[in-house]
Amino acid sequence: MSFTDKAxxxxxxxxxKAKEKVGDATDNxxxxxxxxxxxxxxxxxxxxxxxxxxxxxxRDAFS
Numbered sequence: 156m157s158f159t160d161k162a163x164x165x166x167x168x169x170x171x172k173a174k175e176k177v178g179d180a181t182d183n184x185x186x187x188x189x190x191x192x193x194x195x196x197x198x199x200x201x202x203x204x205x206x207x208x209x210x211x212x213x214r215d216a217f218s
C-alpha cells in the first residue's frame with residue numbers, strides 16, 4: 156500500500172470522526188451517522204490494504 160493511500164484513508168477517517176463529533180455536539184443525527192459511516196468506510200479500506208500487504212509479504216517469503 157502506498158503512503159498516499161494510507162494518508163488518504165487516514166484523512167477520510169479523521170474527517171468522518173470530526174463530522175460525527177459535530178453531529179453529536181449539534182444534536183444532528185444525520186451528520187453524526189454520515190460521519191460514522193465515512194470513518195467506518197475509511198477503516199474498512201485501510202484493513203483491505205493491510206490484507207493485500209500481508210498477501211504480498213507471504214508471496215515474497217515463498218519466492
